[in-house]
Amino acid sequence: MAELNPVGDLHRDTLAVRTAVPRSAYGENSEALYLTSGYVQPSAEASARRFAGDEEGFTYGRYGNPTVASFEQRLAALEGAPAAISTASGMSAILMMCMGLLKSGDHVLCSQSMFGSTIKLIGTDLAKFGVSSSFVPQTDLAAWQAAVRPATRLLFAETPTNPLTEVCDIRALADIAHNAGALLAVDNCFATPALQRPMAMGADIVMHSGTKYLDGQGRVMAGALCASQDLVTQSFLPVLKSAGMTLAPFNAWVVLKGLETLDIRMQAQSARALALAQWLQVHPAVARVYYPGLSSHPQHMLAMAQQSGCGGAVLSFELKSSEPDQARARAFHVLDTLQTLSLCTNLGDTKTLLAHPASTSHGRLTPAQRDAAGVSQGLIRVAVGLEHITDIQADLDRGLTTI
Template sequence: MTHHTLPRNLHPETLAVREAVERSQWGEHSEALYLTSSFVQPDCATAARRFANEEAGYTYSRTANPTVASFEQRLAAMEGTECAVGTSTGMGAILLMALTVLKAGDHVVCSQSMFGSTIRLLGGEMVRFGIETSFVAQTDVAAWKAAIRPNTRLLFAETPTNPLTDLCDIEALAGLAHAHGALLAVDNSFASPVLQRPARFGADLIIHSGTKLLDGQGRTMGGAVCGSTAVVDKIMGTFLRSGGLNIAPFNAWVMLKGMETLALRVRAQSAAALELAHWLEAHPNVTRVYYPGLESHPQHALAMRQQNGMGGPVLSFDVLGEGAEQLRANAFHVADSTRVCSITANLGDVKTTITHPASTSHGRLSEDQRRAAGIGQGLLRISVGLEHLDDLKADLSRGLDTLS
């Protein structure tokens, strides 16, 4: 295969379509999809060298695959990191991180506003392996500092958070982590490298659920961890191949194609989300809107500085109501009244989605955990797609205007 070296300092939009386009002898313009479990070797001596990692070459798709390598190289270039490894899902990426940078007796400080599955993994499953996690308020840097112990090895945040769009100051948390000999990991699934590149602010590891914005059309599962060669490739890459957490070549290829339109989609979705957030904020049956692009958001200034001046495609809002039972009923009514929006917990899709976090993405958390994260029964989350905005407003009005 041939691969021409690109000029340095290209913009992310160019990297999204030009980085890691390796061509076979046939000269295909689109990235080739290598659907093969193994690779034929020219002779036994070459096979021996390649299996011993003495010579570059592909042997088995669990250890390396050209399509997966292209996905990893492109994402790393867009994030501005030395390398990346693709995983089967976004949660697989978090599991890979936990099992490679942590050991029994280590301690993690994590945002209490993380995705529900992340909280269950770190706060529940990892306890069996002797790894303890303290959960703190996302926006309170002092709380993060107070939670650090001598055995703290990792600080982990998601920014913006799911579903309340709280931000963390990446640069501040990076300084805090490094001062105490820990790593900072940032889940960048909600923003993508179009909005923010956490490595620029000092983050050591960047997590992606590629199922969301990277794919962008709700077609497949996948994830990734981006970071330094020393940590991500040499440590995580070895475990990834031994443990079989790899992304499938087909899924990597789908995300490669999705990333080509990532910037266009995210910017259009962010612009639509901002207008929809203003509209919701003015609706009499909406009590609060959570969106970093709004000036009413408590971290609006940080969002404009850290997220390239955009709020992103995801927003949440509280509907009017008294008491948990009525709030839940009103939220269900608004969502069930939609005909354009899809009632599904996925996000980052070109199709607008709406979900009730308290009963879906965060439904398995305890009421105390949901309360700590600020997730009430009247909360709805919207991931804005590419439909006409007037149609989305009319779709939400059908339920909002008829609340009792």
């Protein structure tokens, strides 16, 4: 865990490469990787103060690490957050958030279009411990308001959503949450702070799967929460210390270096995604394209306002078909004919990755839950990478023209 130290009025591009670069006596220019599970203490008295939280200093690898702290400080700077805390994965960050904020009898209100594992964790796993939940349409503010209860402690939205790229009004949801005495958390994995900063629009917590665009090359897993110093220190850090959702120093170092190129990667990949979405929109085998950068997207104007005028690097498209079995067979055909692009459930890589959400990320949901989320058998998600756009189109066209 690390608190953001003031760095002046620097642009995000500069913060991405200059925030949190501690140097040892050797004067290294690149951020050091500290691989250690423990720390030698200067005295027994200092050790006692540090373990009690009365003095700054590293004590044990599960509680903190200089490399991990550098990643947290840099991510907080990019999100415009007072503080950040990291975890071993995006899902463990969500679990830490829920464990730190909720107790038996509390209620969580979520979008029904969230990532499949998030829906299962909150809707099924937390229910075992007495935490109730409701799931409402992502874009229906009246439904969010109507579902608020006296016991509601947290509203949780993902914008854009995975995989249909639905966009929610962050400011409006923040107002609903705060008027109810609750907090608003936003999953910012798709947009990243390069395109969208939810805390500037009223969100209390920003959640990240660093496995995705923050790393940017599909190398390691990581997660993080950005929030106020009090939330990080009082609510989340105690859970981290007890439960051990600790981010490995090597993974932290990889993602820390990935942040240096986040902005230029997001701009380049988003430009390719827009070109691909426009091409798919007129393809005879495609029924519909979901991408916030298209004027046909239901929340296009909101997305352009919230996401710095950029649609992001992820899109989904629906194949033309008459019934579910045919749709599934056609989707599998398109994916099985790929020769250049990759069939892979991750996203955020420099390589273009395609997935069939109904059988992967949302495969553990019930058919009713998938229907509510709009995830059909004919839906394919594309996380656009840095290949040349003509090669991306050609590889997709091979399958689309032969179904």
